[in-house]
Amino acid sequence: MSSKLTLNQYANRLVQYGSAFHVHYWGVMPKHYDNLLHKHSFFEICYVLDGKGSYIDETTTYELEKNTMFFSRPEVLHQIKSEEGLALVYVAFELINSESSEEWNKIMKEAEQCSEIVINVEEESTAALLWKSLLIESKKNEKAFFEEMLTNLSYSLIVSLLQAFVPSLKKDNHNSSPETSPSLLNVAKLHIKDNLSGSLKLTDVARHLHISGRHLSRIFVSELGISYSEFVQNERVQRAATLLKTTDLSIKDIAEETGFTSVHYFTRVFTSALRHSPGRFRSLYTDLKETTYKDE
Structure with missing residues (x-):
């Protein structure tokens, strides 16, 4: 029961990766009979750790057993029944839309x-292991970064x-979940x-x-508001600007270093983005440095 109390104390507001969840309650029930x-x-999601029973959703009855998870949706009438009692863990939550x-x-x-x-899940499934890990970690409130660990796990x-449960998330499995999009975005940005x-083709x-x-294209648009190609081009231009300011590399070498296929194309893209040709940009920056140094 200490796990339930700790979770309700620390893991009631979960904000990450473009989403904010309010958790109404976490529950641990060693013997849940009829309600x-x-x-x-x-929303409420329950995980059967042991026992047998049934779950009624509107007019449909489903059998419950060990390693069954069931999903109660908003405004849908439902009921749990069990003669012998179900060992349950559960969580009730909703998205903070705004x-x-x-x-x-x-x-x-x-x-x-x-x-x-x-649904029936394997004991080694991600959701089952996370739930068990969460219950274990919630008892270790003496550890450093306890609250951070608990909210991240939650x-x-x-x-x-x-x-x-959600069809669109199940289709792409681990590749398209909102949880992984930001981490994928970070890896993609670092690789670029x-x-x-x-060439950095998509x-x-x-x-x-x-x-x-x-999916990669969708991540850039949804997380950054720009296309993949726009991001790559922006990075090329910014790197070129840095090289122009900090090195003596030729315009041709900088174009090659930043992935432009020709000096002509590099000049056109750079000038369009920064309103000065690469040569002019370098001279203006050099003049600015010299002026600043002399003034000091």
């Missing part, structure tokens, strides 16, 4: 319409649970910045990240 037919204004991205709002709208609401669990001299970078080109 009344009722509904919530929020603090979450459009993508997350769409996902939660889709979650309200889920047709598969009872957020990961909720995303993993949604991934198990470290390899600007290469399909090649996506293959390097083990995702589809379409």
Whole structure:
């Protein structure tokens, strides 16, 4: 029971990666018997650790057993029944729409319409392991960074649970979940910045990240508001500007170093972005440095 109290104290507001969740409650129930037919204004997901029973969603009855998870959606009448008692852990939550991205709002709208609401999971599944890890870690409140660890685990669990039920998240599995998009974006950005001299085709970078080109493109638009090609071009121009300011490399060498196919193309793109040709940009910066130095 200490796990439940700790989680309700520390893990009730989870904000990460463009989403904000309010957790109404975490629960641990060693023996859950019958309850009344009722509904919530929020989502609730339960995980059966042991026992047998049934879950009634509107007029449909589902059998429950060990390693079953079931999904109660907002405004849907439901009921749990068990003669012998179910060992349950559960979490009730909702998205804070005004603090979450459009993508997350769409996902939660889709979650309200889920047709598969009872699933059987392996004990080694991500969601099951995260839930067990969360219960274990919640008892270790003497550890450094305890609250940070608890909220990160809690957020990961909720995303993993949604991934198990929401159709669009299940299709791409680990590659397209909102939880992984930001980390994928960071890896993609680092790869681009470290390899600007290469071609950096969308399909090649996506293959390097083990995702589809379409998914990589979608991440850049949803997270940064610009296309993949725009980001790459911006990075090339910014790196070129840095090299012009800090090195004596020729314009041709800088064009090659930043992945432009010709000096002519480099000059055209650079001038369009910064309103000065590479040569003019370098001379203006050199003049500015000399003037500043003399004034001092």
